[in-house]
Amino acid sequence: MELPHFLLADNTDTPDNLYIIHTQYPRFIWDIYGDDVEWLDELEGEEEELVNEVASLMETAEAFFEREMQRLEAEA
Template sequence: MNLPKFLLGDNTDHQDAIFVIHTDFPRFIINLVDDEIEWFEDFQGEDQEELENEVASLIEQATAFYDREMERYQSE
């Protein structure tokens, strides 16, 4: 199966949350309401440094994905 890079997540237990799931490495879920990130990977040493360099870009990409999806829903 070919997964999209980002998915929207919804959970009625967290009604105020806006979850975006990043399915590529490094895999994570971000709550766009408070920018809290849950990583699915364990990072150590060099990986940690590389991750820190990528985080800002990944958050921007996740936010852009969400904005694009919301525009599509509103135009339907």
């Protein structure tokens, strides 16, 4: 089974938070409302490359989130 690159998650212990989980390297959990990111993998490489990679990942994650929210609203 291949996991999707991004997953959307919530937790009843933190009902005001919603999380995006990136399942591929570099793995992270992003609290989308709190804007906190927990990196699960050590980031390796040149600083400039890392900055660009992280910025691209966050843009892709945000696009995923917006798409998922639109789909959920359409189902409601």
